[in-house]
Amino acid sequence: MTTDVWFVMLPGVLALDMSGPAETFALADAFRLHYIGPETEVPTSIGLTMGNIAPLPETLPEGSLLVLPGVFDSSRFFDTPQANLVLHWLMRIQPLIHSQKITLMCVCSGSVLAAKAGLLNGIQCTTHHDVVARLRAIAPAAQVKENRIFIEDRSIWTSAGITSGIDLALHLINRLSGPEAALAVAREMVVWFRRSGDDPQISPWLRYRNHLHPAIHRAQDALTAEPQRAWQLAEIAERAHVSPRHLTRLFQQHLGISVRDYLEQLRLVIAEQWLLQGHGAEQAAQAAGFSSPRQLHRARARGLN
Incomplete structure (x- = not known):
């Protein structure tokens, strides 16, 4: 079964927050990638412009994985007209997320965007250590955890940022396609397949492959x-x-x-x-x-x- 993965692209997107998970999912051969946003082109954190971005769809098919990458200055790039358009779009599809008909994956400060849309109220979540205080201020009802690589609560996944987006992508591949598929991708990428604190049962496939x-x-x-x-x-x-x-x-x-x-x-x-x-x-x-x-x-x- 193929899973549709939707990356929300905003100006200032951290290139590795997007490309790291995207490459990881692409290597698994069971995921179909889409790049969506309010503009057809966006500048990234490394000065490279990414194009061929599709408009925000009216809705997402059930079983989809929605990815919110971080930006290199969340106080600036999550407070723009483009970000406001995404916020209103997230609010519209909020029922799909809270009913767990689609899975939400936030990389780094992407959790801030989710929080601004009201998606993290009552949810255990994490983010990059530099953004933890801001996340708590934006979403006082969220259960923000520190010192976590990633965490899941009711099909909402949040991660610490940068390379932890790859760790989370590998973990989701494990969940959706099995440990052998995730392990094969990790070996292809020559990265360490980290353990998740709430999944000790898969540790033999992970701990001894470094x-x-x-x-x-x-x-x-x-x-x-x-x-x-x-x-x-x-x-x-x-x-x-x-x-x-x-x-x-x-x-x-x-x-x-x-x-x-x-x-x-x-x-x-x-x-x-x-x-x-x-x-x-x-x-x-x-x-x-x-x-x-x-x-x-x-x-x-x-x-x-």
Whole structure:
């Protein structure tokens, strides 16, 4: 399924706030990008003019992702006739956002624009550290959090800014297309796929990928594709094109974890998902590749230590 992503373009837009997430979504092959705004061309923070911007549509289709990039001076560029046009447009489509029929993604000071439109009242949110005080002043009813890379509340996502827009885009790709798609994009971009504080269940796919060793990546690719499979160390090493002994050393050296423990963490993710969906321990264990509910219980206990 293809997701439509709509970037709102205003004069003074921070180039990386827009292009970072846009490149990230474009690499995922499951997103269709649109650039909309009150003008057909806008100057950016780096002096480059961006064109071919479509008019603001009357509405957005359900399932869309709406992106509000930041600007390099929010006190100036969010107080212009063009910004006022966008504010009134946001107010018109507010029911779509609050009913969670579309997802809102604010990058950096883009949260200020959302706040001015009344979209963040009662919402947990964040922004760039230089803009936190202003966001609180504009939206005293918002629950503004500091020191967050990004945060979600009722399908409204806000991020700290600049490169955290890429982190958030990767996270949304994970949500919409799965961890393997997000991981593939992160590797293509040679960026670290950061964890989100509210998604520890996907951490094995994220925490142990902050390296560039090709043999380990080959082993991880095989394991993440079929974590429930009855893997033998020799078979994993063969996929990685190294010896079992060398693969064991590589995992300890670069990841600080054994091959067995890495696979167990992947399986725990699947088991926890099945348990959250209301399945019993036996079904969850079988789906994740554990030999029995007892083995699953022991793995969960080790994970808590």
